[in-house]
Amino acid sequence: MLILMKQDAHEEEIAAVVAAVEAMGYQARSIPGGQRTAVGVVGNDRRVDSTKIEGLSGVLEVVHVSAPYKLVSREWKAEDTVIQLSNGTKIGGPNVCIMGGPCAVEDRDQILTSAEHVRAAGATVLRGGTFKPRSSPYAFQGLGLEGLKLLREAGDRFGLAIVTEALDVDSAERIAEHADIIQIGARNMANYPLLRHLGKMKKPILLKRGMSATIKELLLAAEYILSEGNEAVMLCERGIRSFDDSTRNVFDIAALAVMKSLSHLPTVADPSHGTGRRDKVIPMARAAVAAGADGLIVEMHPNPNKALSDGAQSLDPEQFRVLVQDVARVAHAIDRGIERR
């Protein structure tokens, strides 16, 4: 940590900063410069909580030299983390894992048909919302536990692992009993009590980036989970807020490459929410894989025109088949394959 003092900082202010650092148990060294003085902090083995220092008189800015996260970082663990699911599917290894299925589980027939198409296209994980977070209290809120059981049945019948979203500790516990992966949505990325709880569970977590979360904040959210003992976390890019309404969100594909440099955790891309537009899902899926994503999660509905939610961004089964085929060619072009069963 480096503490930059204001140009007109007094000797006493500098001394007070040095004293404050030492009171926190670290060493401080003053570094006089041409225009101003800096104070270096030595002896900290992880990020120091700097808010005490920032408020001190004469302090211009505190510069963190160490990253604020630890367990999720490549400096802590150099080799890629690979997560293996119950049906043998691996995420984070040489192959790209594809997850597909409807926005929401609507009924038994719909999810069984979906699963059949997902399997036929060559994907290995079935998605489907059961506990739905909706901006409006008047919108369809999902089938809950009943939907979860239907999802499990569909996954089992077609040999697919399953993933669905938890909204709170209760739904997380129920999902953990039935599903292979617990998804945490953008709205809950900074729900710290929930993250801590997930850290004590023994289930892989698919953690989506918040709508306006920085990559650093996403890594810190993952750190909450890892710091409690659960190391099976996937980092998911799903688009961020911006000023342009041409697409639902701005799909930050470079984030996939940045996360992979900074962290050993697997990365997953969600081109459905990332764009919100059906005709952009396939090109963005190709782009995400070209950028190095370890997995894709894609909305597909047997009949998108009848979907109860997110119909505008759902592929139909034939489009999903084309997606898997196109993505396989791009994966091959960067010396990867598609994870299959």
Added chain:
Amino acid sequence: MLILMKQDAHEEEIAAVVAAVEAMGYQARSIPGGQRTAVGVVGNDRRVDSTKIEGLSGVLEVVHVSAPYKLVSREWKAEDTVIQLSNGTKIGGPNVCIMGGPCAVEDRDQILTSAEHVRAAGATVLRGGTFKPRSSPYAFQGLGLEGLKLLREAGDRFGLAIVTEALDVDSAERIAEHADIIQIGARNMANYPLLRHLGKMKKPILLKRGMSATIKELLLAAEYILSEGNEAVMLCERGIRSFDDSTRNVFDIAALAVMKSLSHLPTVADPSHGTGRRDKVIPMARAAVAAGADGLIVEMHPNPNKALSDGAQSLDPEQFRVLVQDVARVAHAIDRGIERR
């Protein structure tokens, strides 16, 4: 709701849209235009879930004519909602209510001293974090229940109502036993299970806008609470994410005026988080009141240089006294006063 068809939409596509609208129980009327056809939806008394329509072939765009929220709107309730607290303080009436206190309750002495200064300055509500949401799992997380009891003691001794933040259903329940207002932070604005739970409680809620939430989304979050029966909600602007790091957030003061036009609920401004910089808090407090805010929530610490969190944006007691005095003059200039006891 108006459904705009693509320029080259076929007759069958238009007919399918009309049929889908009628299947939802509404009337549809086709409106042929110079370049394209629109379909109007009649007979809905509140917002229709349009995702089914958006996915239909030939549809360009769905335009919502009705607002998606209802109970929070001025159309539903024209007169201002006024919330009264245990110590008689009113929020949403002719006077501006000022809430002050430290970012976090740190110890008994600190919160008692804080309360004394808050009262002396002329404010009527004491704030203080007890369950703290922190981006890093390694930062100070608050004193929890112990802090809550200290906050209550301090409030009682100086005749102040108290407000503190809940992170989940558990902390909300504990806070409801001791505090006058439950604060919901930006990170939890879209935590829908928590919002539903709050809607069943009988406590005033201070609901902060999410970091990149639109005003419409904030109103919908409040609608979750009102739709369960709790109408005592304050809408709080606390700054939004932007590209400029000159301030911690961009303090969207116009949002206060926009919310007051659209909704009958009281508005509160948080210039401390809105700017993140101590020397900008007073001018922004003045500006928020000039724009029509019904309340202010401001961080003040007896000794900001020793604060365990957010020291850089906390006022000291003398600055807080000046703030109340300056704000009172601005309130007077727009024919309002400061709520006092």
Added chain:
Amino acid sequence: MLILMKQDAHEEEIAAVVAAVEAMGYQARSIPGGQRTAVGVVGNDRRVDSTKIEGLSGVLEVVHVSAPYKLVSREWKAEDTVIQLSNGTKIGGPNVCIMGGPCAVEDRDQILTSAEHVRAAGATVLRGGTFKPRSSPYAFQGLGLEGLKLLREAGDRFGLAIVTEALDVDSAERIAEHADIIQIGARNMANYPLLRHLGKMKKPILLKRGMSATIKELLLAAEYILSEGNEAVMLCERGIRSFDDSTRNVFDIAALAVMKSLSHLPTVADPSHGTGRRDKVIPMARAAVAAGADGLIVEMHPNPNKALSDGAQSLDPEQFRVLVQDVARVAHAIDRGIERR
């Protein structure tokens, strides 16, 4: 300037950085730390162009300790700059200067009527677009030189100084012959050849912040003008781009306070473009003055419903009169007045 090296930087990489700094004519001193080494740069009396350093092997980040601008800064000139116009109006002094008038000069009658109302309300500067920047090539582009002469006539008849926007060097030269202030719009804030040209002129410049410009970038744009010799620059906040379409832009009122801390130049607020909504202009004008703005620029049209452009955000004459009256009360509450003639 401080150069932070990567954790695993080699001795040779550090030596190469030191050599590069010395080759630029400065002194470098290596500062070994607990986790990594930093290199401090001494002897530079203004900001160093760091792009050469950033690309060197082993460099993590370059931290600028000095601000990149000089002449616009408070460190260079501590006292406020006050700009005086031909009719005696001062901007940047103890009083708040109000500028009003239509988005565009439409005809002789319209601008004369506008000027009469501006004067009657108590403002001292008349605005009116003559060379208009429009997003669409098919929208009304302004009356040009003819409009400029009408604006001058209207200003002269009612004792008002006049301000209008230049789009390029040619229009700037014409405007300089007739007007008191040359306005540079958001779209041209980073038009550096134009800024350099303005720096050689002897006219006050009203420089608007770019749609997504940081405050630092606005100050650097002003530095372009000052560095060529023209010190009469006003910094204008007019709203920035964001994700929320509740208002046309997010009006960044805190920017007014930040600019005033960092720079000696006068600040002006444009609540008309800042919100884009007529009913929000008065509360935001009050808020801007409460935050410390030295001036306001406001759109007013004798008949907003017939305006050729920006009718939705223009006040009518009676609303403008109320604005001046309300703003005067807020100015008084912070011990300022309104600049009058």
Added chain:
Amino acid sequence: MLILMKQDAHEEEIAAVVAAVEAMGYQARSIPGGQRTAVGVVGNDRRVDSTKIEGLSGVLEVVHVSAPYKLVSREWKAEDTVIQLSNGTKIGGPNVCIMGGPCAVEDRDQILTSAEHVRAAGATVLRGGTFKPRSSPYAFQGLGLEGLKLLREAGDRFGLAIVTEALDVDSAERIAEHADIIQIGARNMANYPLLRHLGKMKKPILLKRGMSATIKELLLAAEYILSEGNEAVMLCERGIRSFDDSTRNVFDIAALAVMKSLSHLPTVADPSHGTGRRDKVIPMARAAVAAGADGLIVEMHPNPNKALSDGAQSLDPEQFRVLVQDVARVAHAIDRGIERR
């Protein structure tokens, strides 16, 4: 165009809107609804300037059904525009065109060496800044005309077409004499007098998206050029402003797919400015091609550590060679090739 009236709009207000539409020469038809009335506008063959209508009493919102641009749209011209350069290179056809070279032309040796590497790697266009836009007036501003002549010499010697940026009409005219493509940077995207001037020239234009321009605004900027007669415009995505500083900008790869749907013009991606980080350029180049970009423009310097500007994002010659090779494989995976000579 559809005009939505407020819920409580009076008959007279609706009549006034109808009259205003008819005064503009169009037909209006009133569409009564369940909650409110809409007024449809018929008979307009291109977008109507709606600002007059928006300001009318009782109007809630104006919805544009037609796009505001015309000549750039696919509805106007269905087939892809292909631009051919002097050395035979085509942009917008089946193959992907690669442009490479230094941020700035620094000296004869540097640009000749660059050109040699660009050619050897298999690219066909040489880039190099000669008139440089810099945020700070104190940064290196380019070699100007001298640099332009060196760039031409280097292009000619290695059979490469050349592209460089114009800052104003003067530099555009000089560049047109020597170069094959005139680049317009993000800061000048909305410099309408310059765009109009370019529209009268006979040179291909590479038009970069503004830092916070919507795709619609970029298309309108291109419309300025086409409306004056120059149809050889390339649309370039180079990253947009956001809240996250992990990368210099957010590289909006989906914009490439959106632009290609809406417009017949060729698209170009700039992964160097899009990310600002050397190690992210290759993956983002792959992603842009996978998303359908017709061209790439990439910064390469013979010795990035000695570059006078943007060294941190410049590839070295070997990295550039790998980029072309990797991109060729991805292009092949989507049934395209690389444009070669």
